[in-house]
Amino acid sequence: MASHATTEHTLAPGEIAKPNTGWIWKTFFVLVGITAIEFVFVFLMHPSTLRNSIFIVLTIMKAFFIVAEFMHLKHETKGLIWTILIPVALLVWLLVALITEGSFIGEVLQNMFK
Amino acid sequence: MAQSTTLQSPTAPATQDAPRTGNWDGGNEPFKASYGKLMMWFFLLSDAFTFAAFLTTYGMIRHKHEVFTGEAKEFVFSTRWWPIPDHVFNAFPGLGHANVPLGFVALMTMILIFSSVTMVLAVEAGHRMDKADVQKWLLWTILFGSTFLLSQAWEWSHFIHGTPEGTMMADGTVFHGANLAMNQYGPVLFADLFFFITGFHGTHVFSGVCLLIWCFIATTNGTFEKRGHYEMVEKIGLYWHFVDLVWVFVFTFFYLV
Numbered sequence: 136m137a138s139h140a141t142t143e144h145t146l147a148p149g150e151i152a153k154p155n156t157g158w159i160w161k162t163f164f165v166l167v168g169i170t171a172i173e174f175v176f177v178f179l180m181h182p183s184t185l186r187n188s189i190f191i192v193l194t195i196m197k198a199f200f201i202v203a204e205f206m207h208l209k210h211e212t213k214g215l216i217w218t219i220l221i222p223v224a225l226l227v228w229l230l231v232a233l234i235t236e237g238s239f240i241g242e243v244l245q246n247m248f249k
Numbered sequence: 250m251a252q253s254t255t256l257q258s259p260t261a262p263a264t265q266d267a268p269r270t271g272n273w274d275g276g277n278e279p280f281k282a283s284y285g286k287l288m289m290w291f292f293l294l295s296d297a298f299t300f301a302a303f304l305t306t307y308g309m310i311r312h313k314h315e316v317f318t319g320e321a322k323e324f325v326f327s328t329r330w331w332p333i334p335d336h337v338f339n340a341f342p343g344l345g346h347a348n349v350p351l352g353f354v355a356l357m358t359m360i361l362i363f364s365s366v367t368m369v370l371a372v373e374a375g376h377r378m379d380k381a382d383v384q385k386w387l388l389w390t391i392l393f394g395s396t397f398l399l400s401q402a403w404e405w406s407h408f409i410h411g412t413p414e415g416t417m418m419a420d421g422t423v424f425h426g427a428n429l430a431m432n433q434y435g436p437v438l439f440a441d442l443f444f445f446i447t448g449f450h451g452t453h454v455f456s457g458v459c460l461l462i463w464c465f466i467a468t469t470n471g472t473f474e475k476r477g478h479y480e481m482v483e484k485i486g487l488y489w490h491f492v493d494l495v496w497v498f499v500f501t502f503f504y505l506v
Contacts, residue, residue, distance in 0.1 A: 152377040156370060163366045170358060173505060177335065177351060181321070187506045194501040198494055205369045205490045215280035215290065222294055226301040233305045237312030245315060 162204040169197050289484045293491045296453075300495050303446050304502055310438050326416045332435035334504045340407050354504050357400045358496065361454075364393030365493040372486045375479025380468060383482060387465045390489065394458040401451050408443065443503070450499055453492045460485045 146152060173193050180186045203209035208216055270276030280287060317330040324333050335350035342353065367389040374382030411426025416433035418424045424433050432440035464485050473479045 151379045154370075154373065154377070154379075154382070156373060159366060159369050159373065162369075163362065166362050167359070170355070170362070173501075174351070174355060177505060182333070190501050190505045194497055197497045201365065201490055201494045201497065205365055205493075206487055211282060212280045215282060215287075218280070219290060219294060223297060226298065230301065230305050230308060234308040234312050237309035240309075241313040241315070244313065 158204065162200050165200055166197055169193050169200075283480060285480060285484050286487065289487045293487065296491065297495075300449070300498070303442075303449065304498060307442050307446060307502060310442065314436055314438075326434050328416075328419070328436055330435065332439060334506075337408075337434045338404075338504060342403055346412065351504055353400065353404065354500065357397055357404070358500055360393050360397045360400065361493050361496050364390050364397065365490055367393060368486050368489045372479075372483050375473070375482040378474070378479070380471070380474055383468050383473075383479060384465065387461055387468060387482070391458060391461045391465065394454055394461065394489075398451065398454055398458065401447065401454075405444075405447070408440075446499055446503060450492070450495055453495065457485070457489050457492050460488065 173190060176186055176189055180189075202219075208219060268276065278284070278287075282290070311331055315330040317324055317327075317333060321333060324336055326332060326336070338354055339348050339350045340353065341347065341349040367386045371383050371386035371390060374386055409426050409428070411424075411433050413425070415423040415425040418431070424431055426433060427440035427443075429441055429444065430437065434440065464482060467473060467481070468479075473481060
């Protein structure tokens with residue numbers, strides 16, 4: 136089990152190691168910061184494809200920090216990392232494909248009687 | 250074991266009870282992760298498929314609908330086009346009908362992110378076998394998780410009851426709020442997707458809170474202390490972070506975009 140905590144001295148029985156929580160709070164402030172940036176864009180930018188792309192990039196950044204640090208995936212073996220990432224990458228492909236399809240269906244329906 | 254070895258002939262296998270540790274004997278942990286953690290990862294992957302199906306459906310249906318092209322200030326609710334989220338989700342508890350675009354959902358997001366932090370602190374305390382700290386952080390996580398659930402209940406209630414203005418429907422009557430067949434905000438499917446996506450996420454949070462309460466009781470009873478490790482906290486932690494992760498996506502695709 137990979138662990139962040141590295142204790143220099145061996146513990147006596149019953150003794151409890153000091154908390155090592157710096158990395159947790161660092162990740163927390165990164166997540167809060169990214170959410171704050173998202174809100175800045177909501178109010179300062181008009182809705183556009185560019186704004187949506189910014190949101191998606193920021194969301195993926197947040198997802199990275201949650202999965203890599205909080206869920207500890209960054210510190211697991213390469214095999215496990217790929218086992219999780221490859222199916223998710225295929226899901227993103229499906230998402231893009233079906234959204235494109237949705238735009239096309241909408242276009243057909245809206246122009247049907249024109 | 251010295252006794253038994255003396256009884257055996259030199260050609261017989263040393264002992265039948267010794268654990269077999271070969272690659273194909275189940276002696277290895279694939280990916281150096283324990284069985285429970287690995288299965289939790291695979292469960293979460295399959296759960297991600299479910300949520301991705303929801304979000305894919307949302308994306309496809311949304312792109313199928315017309316987009317409001319005018320100025321954001323002149324936006325009005327209509328079944329013709331998809332609503333702009335900050336015009337729908339702009340209420341805050343205790344502020345009546347004041348316009349606070351996305352204010353409450355921002356607070357809910359913060360609560361959930363914070364619950365993720367207290368969860369990871371509980372896992373960290375578990376690594377150190379610090380029972381008191383595990384209890385403390387589990388309680389905080391339960392508190393924030395429950396607060397999120399209550400916030401979502403309020404959000405749903407407000408969405409269902411709607412605004413006093415309402416929206417004129419095709420038959421000339423004014424409709425307030427939303428149900429599965431009709432809503433004042435936009436196309437029928439907008440409300441349906443809101444109920445299903447946030448409802449499914451809320452159910453996950455609820456299950457998570459139940460698991461955490463059970464985990465807190467087990468910690469207090471010293472179950473994990475006796476077992477020698479707090480891996481259960483870690484596994485429930487994985488689930489809890491996943492729920493937070495799903496919210497990050499729901500937040501972007503339902504409220505921001």
